[in-house]
Amino acid sequence: xxxxxxxxxxxxxxxxxxxxxxxxxxxxxxxxxxxxxxxxxxxxxxxxxxxxxxxxxxxxxxxxxxxxxxxxxxxxxxxxxxxxxxxxxxxxxxxxxxxxxxxxxxxxxxxxxxxxxxxxxxxxxxxxxxxxxxxxxxxxxxxxxxxxxxxxxxxxxxxxxxxxxxxxxxxxxxxxxxxxxxx
Numbered sequence: 001x002x003x004x005x006x007x008x009x010x011x012x013x014x015x016x017x018x019x020x021x022x023x024x025x026x027x028x029x030x031x032x033x034x035x036x037x038x039x040x041x042x043x044x045x046x047x048x049x050x051x052x053x054x055x056x057x058x059x060x061x062x063x064x065x066x067x068x069x070x071x072x073x074x075x076x077x078x079x080x081x082x083x084x085x086x087x088x089x090x091x092x093x094x095x096x097x098x099x100x101x102x103x104x105x106x107x108x109x110x111x112x113x114x115x116x117x118x119x120x121x122x123x124x125x126x127x128x129x130x131x132x133x134x135x136x137x138x139x140x141x142x143x144x145x146x147x148x149x150x151x152x153x154x155x156x157x158x159x160x161x162x163x164x165x166x167x168x169x170x171x172x173x174x175x176x177x178x179x180x181x182x183x
Contacts, residue, residue, distance in 0.1 A: 038084070045075065045076045047074050047076055048071070052072045054069075055070050055072065064092050065088070066090055067086060068088070070085030143171055148162050151165060154181075
């Protein structure tokens with residue numbers, strides 16, 4: 001059986017601040033339920049973590065929960081952390097777009113002279129890895145032109161490779177794209 005620590009043996013160097021003073025020092029107006037919850041949590045063996053500027057939690061792929069200047073407490077015997085603060089919901093795609101706009105504003109205009117304005121998204125032309133596959137005699141009969149363009153666009157390959165992949169996979173667009181990208 002594990003030995004229990006005697007309360008008289010614990011180091012009591014830190015002055016004990018009453019919970020009511022701790023709550024009053026927070027400055028924020030608290031509801032009755034929040035006060036009760038804090039009192040209960042303060043009775044646990046929690047250690048305050050100082051100098052925490054921000055806490056972020058990724059809820060799903062596009063949603064980020066964040067707290068600025070939270071009160072953070074850590075359980076002494078586990079890795080459990082308790083955070084008090086106002087939660088803000090941020091969408092990652094919006095913040096990423098704002099950061100990209102800020103970075104674009106900081107770019108030197110001289111560097112932008114070489115950008116092709118007819119292709120604003122900077123689509124990269126497909127690069128052929130295999131030089132021997134560039135046969136111009138690829139037969140596109142029986143293959144829909146839209147299917148060829150779709151396979152080309154999705155797998156970033158040449159027209160000949162797209163035609164060969166469609167012919168090999170019996171005009172199945174999904175399998176042709178998978179064959180070009182995965183295989």
